[in-house]
Amino acid sequence: xxxxxxNDVEKLTGIKAxxxxxxxxxxxxxxxxxxxxxxxxxxxDQLRRLLNVTTxxxxxxxxxxxxxxxxxxxxxxxxxxxxxxxxxxxxxxYINQLTQAMIAFDEAAMEKTVNAVFIRFGIQIAVIKVLxxxxxxxxxxxxxxxxxxxxxxxxxxxxxxxxxxxxxxLLPVPSRGKIAILFLPPDEWHEIGLLFAEYLMRQSGIHTIxxxxxxxxxxxxxxxxxxxPKYLVTFMVAGQxxxxxxxxxxxxxxxxxxxxxxxxxxxxxxSTTLPPNIIYLNNPISIFDHL
Numbered sequence: 001x002x003x004x005x006x007n008d009v010e011k012l013t014g015i016k017a018x019x020x021x022x023x024x025x026x027x028x029x030x031x032x033x034x035x036x037x038x039x040x041x042x043x044x045d046q047l048r049r050l051l052n053v054t055t056x057x058x059x060x061x062x063x064x065x066x067x068x069x070x071x072x073x074x075x076x077x078x079x080x081x082x083x084x085x086x087x088x089x090x091x092x093x094y095i096n097q098l099t100q101a102m103i104a105f106d107e108a109a110m111e112k113t114v115n116a117v118f119i120r121f122g123i124q125i126a127v128i129k130v131l132x133x134x135x136x137x138x139x140x141x142x143x144x145x146x147x148x149x150x151x152x153x154x155x156x157x158x159x160x161x162x163x164x165x166x167x168x169x170l171l172p173v174p175s176r177g178k179i180a181i182l183f184l185p186p187d188e189w190h191e192i193g194l195l196f197a198e199y200l201m202r203q204s205g206i207h208t209i210x211x212x213x214x215x216x217x218x219x220x221x222x223x224x225x226x227x228x229p230k231y232l233v234t235f236m237v238a239g240q241x242x243x244x245x246x247x248x249x250x251x252x253x254x255x256x257x258x259x260x261x262x263x264x265x266x267x268x269x270x271s272t273t274l275p276p277n278i279i280y281l282n283n284p285i286s287i288f289d290h291l
Contacts, residue, residue: 002103002151003041006032012047012099012137013054020050027067044103051096052078058089091129098134102155110158123166124203127196128285131159135192136283156192163195170199173207178291180231183211183220185248193235193264197287204291206231217248224256232256233287236265246274253278262290 006017023030024040030050032040042050052074056066059081069077081093094117101109117126138155180201182194191213198208209227211220224232232252246263253261253275264281279290 002044003033004043004047006040006042009042009047009050011139013050014137015050015054023063027063029067047103048100051100055081055089055093055096058092060089091133094130095134095137098130098155099138102138102151105151105154107154107158110155114162127163127166127199131162132196132283132285135159156190160192160195163192163199167195167199167202170202173202173205175207177205177207178230179207179209179227180233181209181211181220181223181227181229182233183215184213185234185236186214186216188236189213190235190237194233197233197235197262197264200285200287201231201233201291204288206291217252221252221255224252224259229259231291232259232261234261234263236263246278249278250275260290262287 004012006020009015009020010017020030020032024032030046030053032042032046034040053063053066055078056069056074057063059077061077066074078093081090084090094113097113098110101107101113114126114131117130120126121129139152182198182201184191184194194210198210201208209223209229211223220232234249249261249263253259257275257277259277261278262281263278264283268280281287281290
């Protein structure tokens with residue numbers, strides 16, 4: 001049995017810890033476990049139930065009513081909600097289904113959910129409205145360990161395969177137009193964000209050259225010299241914080257002022273002396289603002 005702290009549950013469900021404590025006092029059905037030192041923790045079944053509660057709250061149900069519903073009726077309501085016109089609450093239904101499948105290591109359920117959103121919304125909307133928010137919520141995108149490492153790796157591997165297949169399914173973009181080089185710097189291996197960015201850029205008609213993971217900066221510089229790209233895109237997660245210097249990128253930016261360098265990291269650099277062609281991405285979707 002996995003044990004989730006109240007902070008973990010807050011991140012995974014979106015329910016504030018303060019609200020969870022209030023519900024704990026009002027509804028016996030939402031009581032957490034407690035350690036010998038009276039610290040709250042939740043198991044897999046409790047987390048799944050809270051995800052269902054979140055779904056129904058987003059759909060307009062009141063918590064007092066939800067607590068009266070039996071499990072069969074809850075599942076019926078969630079199933080019906082998935083057939084409603086596309087809205088943010090409906091996207092949340094699918095996000096919660098993916099989260100529950102991840103918790104249970106249920107690859108078949110994840111596959112079924114992803115295929116359903118692809119068919120219903122199309123790949124681009126499915127990625128932007130369901131898969132990306134799922135990654136953000138669970139911490140998989142940035143590998144922030146909000147969940148058990150094994151679950152993170154399970155979900156990460158599944159989504160990475162999906163994104164790679166999506167990119168492979170796109171028709172090649174002619175190289176005579178705008179070109180983007182995408183790479184992960186040395187000691188960076190978490191490529192989901194990079195694959196997502198490549199998908200978005202190809203969808204925007206940009207020819208992409210993806211160098212992959214753990215690429216030495218000298219190799220990046222040599223590729224820039226040969227290809228003459230319009231964009232350079234990178235994601236940095238390992239050991240990053242707001243004080244991390246971007247010295248290698250600054251050197252590349254100064255040597256190539258016509259190359260727009262788009263980088264994303266856990267935190268934005270606090271440096272006030274970055275060259276104007278280095279641009280921070282709050283998330284991969286914001287790449288649209290700079291193409």
